[in-house]
Amino acid sequence: MTTGNDREYPFQVSVLRLGHRLVRDDRTSTHVALVSRAFGCKKIYMAYSDNRIVDTIHDMNERWGGQQEFKVELVNDWRSLISSWKNNAGDVIHLTMYGINLRNALPQIKIKSNILVVVGASKVPREINSMADYNIAVGHQPHSEVAALAVFLDRLFEGRELERCFKNAKMSIIPSQADKRVRLEKR
């Protein structure tokens, strides 16, 4: 197993979660954050979120490792975030069912340095389409931003993100056909 993606890829990926509606999207936003962590991203920016998701991620990092490898940050002004991202030669990729099909789009992406993947809930401001460098569709059927993010990252990292180990974990899983086996790590 590798110990992270830092040395394998010449770019880093962060996620921006937009359009969260309180209560209704709580679980979905938590899933978006957990997918970002598990699938190799460095950070998730949450727009208009609440602190419970921050607490959940801190708890996951504490138990399963990754305090230094994955961060969550609340942002009030996501437009400024996108602008500064682009000013620093980063790429902004918006996942939307209206975009270019993933299979066709992925080979076209010329990654300059760092990627910001934007995932929305149901209601996303339309301007994001013109602000993004790429609008990419993980299929053209309605499904889930959680699924779209996971499949995009899985294809981008060619499956290797699922091999990563997080540092300073209190526990880790011993893969098993039928049991739940957990290894408690010595600190």
Next chain:
Amino acid sequence: MTTGNDREYPFQVSVLRLGHRLVRDDRTSTHVALVSRAFGCKKIYMAYSDNRIVDTIHDMNERWGGQQEFKVELVNDWRSLISSWKNNAGDVIHLTMYGINLRNALPQIKIKSNILVVVGASKVPREINSMADYNIAVGHQPHSEVAALAVFLDRLFEGRELERCFKNAKMSIIPSQADKRVRLEKR
């Protein structure tokens, strides 16, 4: 584009959603159902669910096509469903972070005929681990059953499920770099 997966694969895939908790898991269960539809499954069985998810899927099928290609069914006795599935030479695959890593597991699966993919919410009865033919982990970090299902299906169908077109759609998307373009289909 193909017009469905029926002729391409010698097996069909259905999904069983377990462990749904009312309200808390509503959105997540809806996403599981939509992913099942969009990623090439024939049916989703919902245990202990409510009718709103059924209505959502019917609405999606009505607008985006697939009334004959994707079904949703509520089941009261999921243990009987699994038993009858196995009695009919079907494979039961449970997605769990404690299972065998997807990369190692996928080549080992000897598909007999039809696959039932079981995805749970937080609380899943432990007996499912021994009932399943395969317990497969989409990574060993906590994340999301929506993401796990999508990545599993994407790898199983080798990306081709995202190319499918549904029959009798009222509308479909015209892929676009920056716009939202929808084609209204003639009936």
